[in-house]
Amino acid sequence: MRVIISGGGTGGHIYPAVTIAKEIVKMTGSCQVLFIGTKGGLEADIIPKEGFSFQTIEVRGLERRLSFRNVQTIIKTVSSLWQSLAIIRSFRPSVVVGTGGYVCGPVLLAASILKIPTVIQEQNVIPGITNRILARFVDRIAVGYQEAAIHFKYAQRKVVFTGNPIRPEVMSATRSEGQAVFGLDPDKLTLLVVGGSQGARSINTAMLQVHKHFANNPHVQILHVTGQNEYNNIVNSIEQAGIDLSSTGNIIIKPYIYNMPQALAAADLAVFRAGAVGLAEITARGIPAILIPYPYASENHQEYNARVLEKQGAAITINDSELDGSKLLGAIENLLNVREKLDRMGVNSKKLGRSQAAQAIARLVLSLATYNRQ
Numbered sequence: 097m098r099v100i101i102s103g104g105g106t107g108g109h110i111y112p113a114v115t116i117a118k119e120i121v122k123m124t125g126s127c128q129v130l131f132i133g134t135k136g137g138l139e140a141d142i143i144p145k146e147g148f149s150f151q152t153i154e155v156r157g158l159e160r161r162l163s164f165r166n167v168q169t170i171i172k173t174v175s176s177l178w179q180s181l182a183i184i185r186s187f188r189p190s191v192v193v194g195t196g197g198y199v200c201g202p203v204l205l206a207a208s209i210l211k212i213p214t215v216i217q218e219q220n221v222i223p224g225i226t227n228r229i230l231a232r233f234v235d236r237i238a239v240g241y242q243e244a245a246i247h248f249k250y251a252q253r254k255v256v257f258t259g260n261p262i263r264p265e266v267m268s269a270t271r272s273e274g275q276a277v278f279g280l281d282p283d284k285l286t287l288l289v290v291g292g293s294q295g296a297r298s299i300n301t302a303m304l305q306v307h308k309h310f311a312n313n314p315h316v317q318i319l320h321v322t323g324q325n326e327y328n329n330i331v332n333s334i335e336q337a338g339i340d341l342s343s344t345g346n347i348i349i350k351p352y353i354y355n356m357p358q359a360l361a362a363a364d365l366a367v368f369r370a371g372a373v374g375l376a377e378i379t380a381r382g383i384p385a386i387l388i389p390y391p392y393a394s395e396n397h398q399e400y401n402a403r404v405l406e407k408q409g410a411a412i413t414i415n416d417s418e419l420d421g422s423k424l425l426g427a428i429e430n431l432l433n434v435r436e437k438l439d440r441m442g443v444n445s446k447k448l449g450r451s452q453a454a455q456a457i458a459r460l461v462l463s464l465a466t467y468n469r470q
């Protein structure tokens with residue numbers, strides 16, 4: 097059997113694609129998977145590393161205003177539809193899956209024109225524009241949050257609540273493995289700070305005060321992932337603040353980590369943006385969290401994601417506009433100092449986790465593929 101999977105732009109669209117692909121391969125035993133993404137997207141880095149075949153089309157996102165660039169974009173989109181039709185005709189998949197990001201648009205549309213079964217996976221409470229448009233054309237929509245269903249107004253019957261897929265390593269990684277990978281001290285509480293797959297400037301800036309406070313602390317250690325673009329600035333600011341990172345021993349700064357499952361396994365508290373996949377991962381592991389939703393995410397969807405966790409007592413939320421060093425430090429200390437609070441949040445977090453989501457999505461995809469085996 098052959099399957100095409102498309103999704104890209106950010107980790108939040110790419111990791112679900114990888115996870116679904118691996119689950120399908122595992123369930124079928126012998127499935128050829130082809131990924132379609134863009135040359136410039138993060139997928140061009142991640143997918144080949146995961147060992148899957150990868151082809152690209154030329155497509156980019158529309159600006160949310162009238163512009164000459166948008167006219168060029170529409171022309172590119174038409175040509176990307178032709179490119180997608182050609183790739184699909186030559187690969188002859190039994191089913192095509194989209195996990196979000198504008199690259200999915202032409203790919204899933206082309207599959208639907210060619211009458212190949214299609215599934216899209218929507219990670220967020222408020223669906224992205226590409227998936228909303230595609231909803232009319234595809235066969236099934238696998239949603240990460242039950243709350244997303246009402247937004248697919250004319251496609252309700254296609255919606256299946258599966259949860260968001262998480263990499264199996266997120267569940268299988270052990271605390272001691274995580275501690276060993278990052279050189280963490282098993283006797284200290286671990287704070288994991290991640291601003292999504294791109295990093296978050298406001299979190300990075302607020303963290304400076306947190307680092308000053310905890311530098312050399314005998315009970316707390318911090319693993320802070322800054323994002324590629326911010327890394328050098330943040331390391332410089334920390335060192336300018338008088339913290340010698342090589343000697344404190346309890347602060348680790350990374351631009352990006354490829355072994356996030358191990359980092360999660362070692363974490364006692366997470367400071368996160370509210371990207372849907374990151375949230376699926378922390379809830380699957382039952383990690384209490386302080387969430388700072390990215391305020392410019394389309395239709396403020398990260399805040400809606402975060403509120404689902406907050407409502408269940410699994411996280412507390414700080415608005416990005418109100419974030420500063422002392423507020424963040426206060427929230428962290430408040431949780432680390434009251435162990436019962438932290439534990440209760442962890443239990444609530446775990447209740448929201450759906451560690452079997454990838455299996456549910458893979459079964460859904462395969463159930464459609466069987467109609468049309470070639």
Ligand SMILES: CC(=O)N[C@H]1[C@@H](OP(=O)(O)OP(=O)(O)OC[C@H]2O[C@@H](n3ccc(=O)[nH]c3=O)[C@H](O)[C@@H]2O)O[C@H](CO)[C@@H](O)[C@@H]1O
Binds near residue numbers: 354394
């Ligand atoms: C700015 C924006 O619009 N972001 C969106 C993007 O988020 P974004 O890609 O930032 O976020 P997610 O939290 O959903 O997913 C990030 C993924 O990257 C992984 N990771 C991250 C950092 C790192 O160093 N290593 C690593 O492996 C995480 O473990 C996770 O699997 O897609 C998500 C899913 O549609 C949306 O909810 C987010 O709102």
